[in-house]
Amino acid sequence: MKTPEEERIVAVRRYLSGDPIESIYKDLGRTEQWLFKWVKRYDPTNPKWCESRSCAPHNIPNKTPMEIEKTVLSIRDRLKSANEFCGALAIQWAMEDLGYEKVISESTIKAILARYGKIESRKSSGRYKPKNIPYPKIEPNGKPN
Structure with missing residues (x-):
């Protein structure tokens, strides 16, 4: 082949x-x-003419600039160290307070935090544990006994 x-x-x-x-x-x-x-x-002067070319875009127009990402992370660290609410909405408010002209969306902030591993998952209490309380039986006429 x-x-x-x-x-x-x-x-x-x-x-x-x-x-x-x-x-x-x-x-x-x-x-x-x-x-x-x-x-x-075909180009006889270039020995690599027969190689595949990437179809990936050369630039990503909607990518969040690194400066904004660093700002989001620093605001989050500052809020967390002050034991304040440090979610995406609080970061958005802090950016408005700092005078940023274009405040990025809440979903973008969440994506940045997730990318850098800054989102702490909530710990669930585990499986449902029954309380061993008997529920009333419903009779065919629709009334409990």
């Missing part, structure tokens, strides 16, 4: 040698679009 890179090289070589286009992509189990994509990318 050939690697994808070897398959691309073979396809482009066959195209350059003059093989019929339809036979090239059909022999490889590919589409005409795939063949022309790699013919277009």
Whole structure:
């Protein structure tokens, strides 16, 4: 079995040698679009022309700036050390008090706190424990006995 890179090289070589286009992509189990994509990318001066390119975006436009994340974390630490309420809503209020023009949403603050492991999970009391109190039986007429 050939690697994808070897398959691309073979396809482009066959195209350059003059093989019929339809036979090239059909022999490889590919589409005409795939063949022309790699013919277009072919560059004899670049040995890495046949490697896959990432489809990931080069930048993330909605990413929260690191300065804001650091501010959120420092406000939370300050509130926690003062034994005050240090949830997302309190951090949002503190940012307003500090004069930030754009205060980020509560959900964004929660996401930042979760990313840095600052959210403490509530400890549940465990499973339900019955109190061993008998409940009244309901008769077919709908009244308890």
